[in-house]
Amino acid sequence: MPTTQTQTVTVRIPTPLRSYAGDQKTAEAEGATVGDALADLAERYPDLREQLYDGDGDLRSFVNVYVGDEDIRHTGGAETSLDGGEEVSIVPSVAGGAFG
Amino acid sequence: MRATDDVLNAIRRHGAEAYPEEGCGFLLGEMNADGVRATRVHRAGNERATERERRFTLSPAAYRTAEAAAEDAGLDVVGFYHSHPDAPARPSETDLTEAPFSGYAYVIIGVEDGQPAALTAWQLAPDRSRFVEDDITRDAAATPS
Numbered sequence: 001m002p003t004t005q006t007q008t009v010t011v012r013i014p015t016p017l018r019s020y021a022g023d024q025k026t027a028e029a030e031g032a033t034v035g036d037a038l039a040d041l042a043e044r045y046p047d048l049r050e051q052l053y054d055g056d057g058d059l060r061s062f063v064n065v066y067v068g069d070e071d072i073r074h075t076g077g078a079e080t081s082l083d084g085g086e087e088v089s090i091v092p093s094v095a096g097g098a099f100g
Numbered sequence: 101m102r103a104t105d106d107v108l109n110a111i112r113r114h115g116a117e118a119y120p121e122e123g124c125g126f127l128l129g130e131m132n133a134d135g136v137r138a139t140r141v142h143r144a145g146n147e148r149a150t151e152r153e154r155r156f157t158l159s160p161a162a163y164r165t166a167e168a169a170a171e172d173a174g175l176d177v178v179g180f181y182h183s184h185p186d187a188p189a190r191p192s193e194t195d196l197t198e199a200p201f202s203g204y205a206y207v208i209i210g211v212e213d214g215q216p217a218a219l220t221a222w223q224l225a226p227d228r229s230r231f232v233e234d235d236i237t238r239d240a241a242a243t244p245s
Contacts, residue, residue, distance in 0.1 A: 016201045071160065096192065098154045098184040
């Protein structure tokens with residue numbers, strides 16, 4: 001039977017979410033893909049879950065994820081595979097304006 | 101929110117210079133259980149392709165650039181600012197919908213006829229239902245440079 005390789009990565013946590021992740025700037029997570037690693041992170045720090053995911057279980061629209069310097073939107077999204085040892089960054093985007 | 105005069109004046113200046121478009125950027129400083137202390141401004145370009153007079157966008161790439169600048173200075177990204185040209189310095193529905201996490205300071209500078217007007221600070225409620233106005237305490241500490 002094939003076994004699923006589990007990879008450990010370092011996840012960079014944006015400033016206001018660190019209080020949900022043991023007051024750390026970075027946290028370790030495991031997963032063969034970015035989606036798996038983020039799910040593992042949310043498992044380890046349950047208070048992070050509702051910050052990162054909407055009610056449908058999708059990443060919130062302003063939550064962007066990078067592996068190294070690559071935005072995962074350009075590399076396969078949550079299915080982006082991990083080799084282990086990468087830095088995965090959770091990066092917010094911001095928008096708005098005077099009139100909707 | 102605590103902020104130095106340098107930070108508040110830099111926001112006013114950027115708002116006036118960007119007029120009639122919206123100017124925007126990042127606040128760098130410290131964040132702890134007591135709130136945000138902003139000690140530096142990191143200007144960014146308004147990345148909206150259209151309607152820049154009433155909308156702004158700070159991309160994730162811009163956030164990463166600001167985060168790197170913050171780290172170099174031993175600081176963190178602690179909030180965002182943008183201007184409201186010829187509009188009140190109050191969050192709009194769009195500001196609420198498109199704001200990221202609670203905990204950041206959200207600063208708005210009103211600009212009237214090209215001149216900086218009211219400057220306000222806001223906290224996003226943890227349930228994302230609304231913005232709550234935050235007092236701005238002027239911080240006399242020197243801005244690190």
